Amino acid sequence: MRAQLILLLCLLFNCLCRFHCTTVDDVEGYISKKIQSKAKPPDLAPSPDPQPFLPLIAPSPLIPITNRSLPSLSGFCTLNFSAAASLMSTTATDCWDSFAPYLANVICCPQFDASLAILMGQYSKYSGMLHLDKTNARHCLSDFEMILESQGANNQLQKLCSIRPENLTEASCPVSDVKKFESIVDSSRLLAACGKIDPVNECCHQVCQNAILDAARKIARNGTSNLPENSTRIDDCKNIVFRWLASKLDPSSANHVLRGLSNCKLNKGCPLVFPKTINVTKECGYMISNQTACCKAMENYVSHLQKQSFITNLQGLNCAASLGMELQKANVSSNVYDLCHINLKDFSLQVQKQLFFLIFFLLVFLICFNVLTVLSLDSGCLLPSLPSDVTYDAASGIGFICDLNDNIEATWPSTSILLGSCNETTKLPALPTATSAQSGLYMKKSVFLPLLLSSSLVLTTLI
Structure with missing residues (x-):
């Protein structure tokens, strides 16, 4: 209680000293100048590798609130961030700095995961691959988080959502090539089941979820003997299936499907940690x-x-x-x-x-x-x-x-x-x-x- 009062008093003192009872119009004018002064493209490190697709993302309305600068990207990531610009803005808002730890399970992390899957799906359109190598994955995940942070998102999203660079690789799934994937999986059936879902009915009847599981099992086996039902490889292959689906849908439709599936999963349990009773x-x-x-x-x-x-x-x-x-x-x-x-x-x-x-x-x-x-x-x-x-x-x-x-x-x-x-x-x-x-x-x-x-x-x- 005492510590909170001290913080509040400090806030009041800082407010009075810094703004001298400035009017809202004065503050908004100050913000406008700040935005104009920061409206410069980020400096990119030179690289012999192909230059990345720079995110053509409009300044988020959260930027003036958080007062953060535009990101300085690595220059080594080959993902096309512009392909999911609007979804990244949505993700930044869903994972807004102060709310993110409290909305992580329900809103922030499902959207964070969906955006990554959609970016990977878009990447596969010109690369033919549904995964990144470990080095590229590290740069891309870092760049992705920096872009979100520049738009007001929490700066600990990797930790908060338990996402690592390995999550952008193929992990243990043996199939991540688009052509090979489509030679194994009944892609027309999969797209028919998951191209458009009703979130309520899907959670009950699991039409899309069953199709995804079936596809994941097929590419996990890859011509070998049956795998255990709880195999980690099946989970890794599900991620590959999600990326393939995202590549066949427009970003907005893909986001609707992926968020709908995540809602089915999160509503099945209780995320709270129960202390001893x-x-x-x-x-x-x-x-x-x-x-x-x-x-x-x-x-x-x-x-x-x-x-x-x-x-x-x-x-x-x-x-x-x-x-x-x-x-x-x-x-x-x-x-x-x-x-x-x-x-x-x-x-x-x-x-x-x-x-x-x-x-x-x-x-x-x-x-x-x-x-x-x-x-x-x-x-x-x-x-x-x-x-x-x-x-x-x-x-x-x-x-x-x-x-x-x-x-x-x-x-x-x-x-x-x-x-x-x-x-x-x-x-x-x-x-x-x-x-x-x-x-x-x-x-x-x-x-x-x-x-x-x-x-x-x-x-x-x-x-």
Whole structure:
């Protein structure tokens, strides 16, 4: 608490000293000059190798907020970044600096992976190969991350999304040549199954997923004997299949397919890390003697989950079921969700607990810029089962959509509950209908956020 107050006071002092209560128009004029002064092509190191395709990407609206310079690329990457320029801008926004760690599982990393697959697919059109060598992969991944960072993305995306240069190579898959791939795989069947998907139906019926798995198995075997079902080679070959698909679709369509498939995967489980439940089982196990003590222990436990990340509503169901089954195994037989009024949104990141600091921030900017603005916050934000991209526009600012912001009670699991995301194939209870769908965290441009956002204090203070 004291450290946060000190940071806020420093922010206020810096704001007053640096801008001298500058008006918004003055600040925007300053930004405009900065953009013009930085609108120069990056210096590229000379290379005997073919010159890379430079990204013809318009300056992101996040650049004036983050105040970052244009990237200086390696000059050794042969990927055509221009082929996926708009998707890279989307990726930069989805992986925006301060939000990225909290949206990584649901929005940022799926888009990061999709953009890489699409870039690789476009590369195969003129190279005939669905992989990069290790050296080129290292340069390309670094350049890709630098371009995103220059547009406002987090600078630790490789670590955050567990992506390494090896992910752009063929890894253990024996087939990465386009002609050989198409001689082994029934490409017309694969394209028919995956050229266009309905995200909801695909998660239930898995038409495209089964076609991808079948193609991956064929190129993984490559004429040899059968491989184990959990073979790492099959997973590596799936990446090759994704790239081939991306090469046959326009970037926007490919992104829709890849993001749809990633949603099916992420909604099948719970991404949260559960701490040890010893305190809950101590107070809530067997016959509960003190309901107040039990609920306090339960609330303290859930508060640790609320610091981790934003999750989808289906992940919320899975997380509630997973924790409930873990507690049941530890002899907590009573429905503590009902007893302690635990809701689905209690499993997702909280952004309202320290409203005092929010008000303090607003006062800081009211003093500095003499403007009125609104920050729309929810106490617990569950994202939709098909999460949308983070958005940015001059009128609304930066934001994402929340779903199920009502008090939907978490479901205490019965012995028949199976985890999953498709009601047609599991016994998971139907997802309750929310009566509201709201913006997750919208920040008005009129407030001018460089000082606040570039310091990465937004979420660390509000959460």
